[in-house]
Each structure stands twice: as structure tokens, then as C-alpha cells.
Amino acid sequence: MNGETVLAAFRAESQRLYEKVCGIPEAEWDRPSPCDPWTVREVFAHLTAAVGRVGVMLAEPEPEPSGALVTAAGYYAPDERFSPGVNEVRIGAAQESAGSYDDGRALAEHFDAVWRTVAAACAKEPPERQVRTRHGDAMLLSDFLVTRVVEVCVHGFDVAAGLGHPPWPTGEAADVVARLLLDGRPYDRPVTVAGAGWDRTTFLRKATGRLPMSASEGTAAERHGLHWLTLG
Structure with a gap:
């Protein structure tokens, strides 16, 4: 995806998330989130740290040029980074x-x-800028930023659900996440199951495990082009 488009989505979704939580009562932060055992406060702390990793990566030396770059979709491969042990560390x-x-x-x-610091730093980098993830993968910065849009958007679903609010994804971020799930295609043909079509937000929530998906729904989503991601 175009780096400027991804950065615009990151800005829009981050601003939306901040606006939604900056004024909530203190007690609301300790409500349980759908990401058991995290509270709303803890899932928000997790996504804050996930966003902050971009700044850490940009402060490190750029990886030597290599043909073995991990894509945004490849970042979510079902390997050690999403193992039970790593997830336990992530939770703690x-x-x-x-x-x-x-x-x-x-x-x-x-x-x-x-x-805001991350967005400003990314805006100064060239399109070919590479970074190395904490798991040792070399990626284009623009591809890694796609994963940060996923973090803010999808964990935004978790924060909203924990607070008892409707989901609030921006159109920009929803499009980036949908294209990641659909191998670059926009969500322009609603998945239809039993005569009912999903809007894009429902599709995103089901495809990322934030709403239950039946076997028949999963089959319909795969026919639509869904590429499953492994999420911690």
C-alpha cells in the first residue's frame, strides 16, 4: 500500500481513538476488555507500546539491504511471535x-x-526506508506502519467493546485493514451469508476474531478473498 495513504490512516485512527478515550471517567478504564485478562486500561497500554515501537526502530541503524523483506501480511504468520509463551510476556x-x-x-x-511523534518521524523518511522488528524481521517502514494501523484499529474495537460503545473505526484505517485482509483489494463486495450482507466494520470484526464467525461464514469470507492473520 502507498506509504502516504497508510500514514494518513494511522493519523486518522490514532486521533479518533484519543478523542474517544481522553474524557472517559476513571472507573471506565478498569472495565474488562474482550482481550482477557486485560482491562481497557491494559489493552490501551499495550497498543500504546505497540505504536511506540516505531520510534524505537527508527532510532536504530537501518538494516542492510536485503531481498528477504517481510510484508505486512507475513508479519502475522503463525510462528513463534504469537506462541503462548510470547503472548504471556505480552500480557504481563x-x-x-x-x-x-x-x-x-x-x-x-x-x-x-x-x-504524533511517530507520525512526524515517519513523514520524514523515504519510501524505501527499512526497519527491523523486535522479532528480527527486516521490513519496509510503510509495511510495518500497516501493522500499527491494525493495532490501533483492531484494539480500538476492544476498547470500544470494553467501554460498551459502538465500534468507531475511521474510513481510512478500515480500508487499510480490509486491504491487508483481502490481499490488496478494497472491501467493495459485502460478504453475504444466509441472505444478509456484512458492512465493512462487521467484516473486520469477524475477520479479526472480535465477533464470532461460524464455519459457513468463514467459508463465505474465504470465497470473498479473506487472508487469515494470526493475532496475539
């Missing part, structure tokens, strides 16, 4: 991070500062 890190802020508003303000 988010819980520890969530406890380091005075309150939810402080966490929200930190996220707002982090994503």
Missing part, C-alpha cells in the same frame, strides 16, 4: 505498563504524544 508487559500511569487520562495523553 501491558499490565505492568498500565500501572505506571497516574490515571487513565495520563495514559491517553501519553498515547497522543507517542502517535
Whole structure:
């Protein structure tokens, strides 16, 4: 996907997420999220750290040019990075991070500062800029930023559900995530099951495990072109 398009989606979705949480009452942050055992506060701390990794990667030396670059879809391959052991570490890190802020508003303000810093840094980089993930993969920055749009959008579903709010994805981010799930195609032909069509947000929530999907629905989604991602 075009790097400028992905960056615009990252900006839009991050701004939307901040606006949705910056004013919620403190008690709301401790509601359970769909990402058991995380609370809303903990899943938000996780996605904040996930966004912040971009800045860490850009501060490191650029990988030597190589033909073995991992794509955004390849980043979600079912391998060690999504193993039970790694997920346990991921869970504990988010819980520890969530406890380091005075309150939810402080966490929200930190996220707002982090994503803005990341967006500004990415805007200065050339299209061919490569980064190395914490798992050792070399990727184009633009492809890694696609995965950060996924983090903010999909965990935004989790935050919204934990708060009891309707999902709020921006059109820009929803299009980026849909194209990742559909091998570059937009979601322009609604998946139809038993005569009912899914809108794009419903498709995204089902395809990422945020809503249940039956076997028949999964078959219909695969006929539509769904490429399954492994998500932690």
C-alpha cells in the first residue's frame, strides 16, 4: 500500500481513538476488555507500546539491504511471535505498563504524544526506508506502519467493546485493514451469508476474531478473498 495513504490512516485512527478515550471517567478504564485478562486500561497500554515501537526502530541503524523483506501480511504468520509463551510476556508487559500511569487520562495523553511523534518521524523518511522488528524481521517502514494501523484499529474495537460503545473505526484505517485482509483489494463486495450482507466494520470484526464467525461464514469470507492473520 502507498506509504502516504497508510500514514494518513494511522493519523486518522490514532486521533479518533484519543478523542474517544481522553474524557472517559476513571472507573471506565478498569472495565474488562474482550482481550482477557486485560482491562481497557491494559489493552490501551499495550497498543500504546505497540505504536511506540516505531520510534524505537527508527532510532536504530537501518538494516542492510536485503531481498528477504517481510510484508505486512507475513508479519502475522503463525510462528513463534504469537506462541503462548510470547503472548504471556505480552500480557504481563501491558499490565505492568498500565500501572505506571497516574490515571487513565495520563495514559491517553501519553498515547497522543507517542502517535504524533511517530507520525512526524515517519513523514520524514523515504519510501524505501527499512526497519527491523523486535522479532528480527527486516521490513519496509510503510509495511510495518500497516501493522500499527491494525493495532490501533483492531484494539480500538476492544476498547470500544470494553467501554460498551459502538465500534468507531475511521474510513481510512478500515480500508487499510480490509486491504491487508483481502490481499490488496478494497472491501467493495459485502460478504453475504444466509441472505444478509456484512458492512465493512462487521467484516473486520469477524475477520479479526472480535465477533464470532461460524464455519459457513468463514467459508463465505474465504470465497470473498479473506487472508487469515494470526493475532496475539
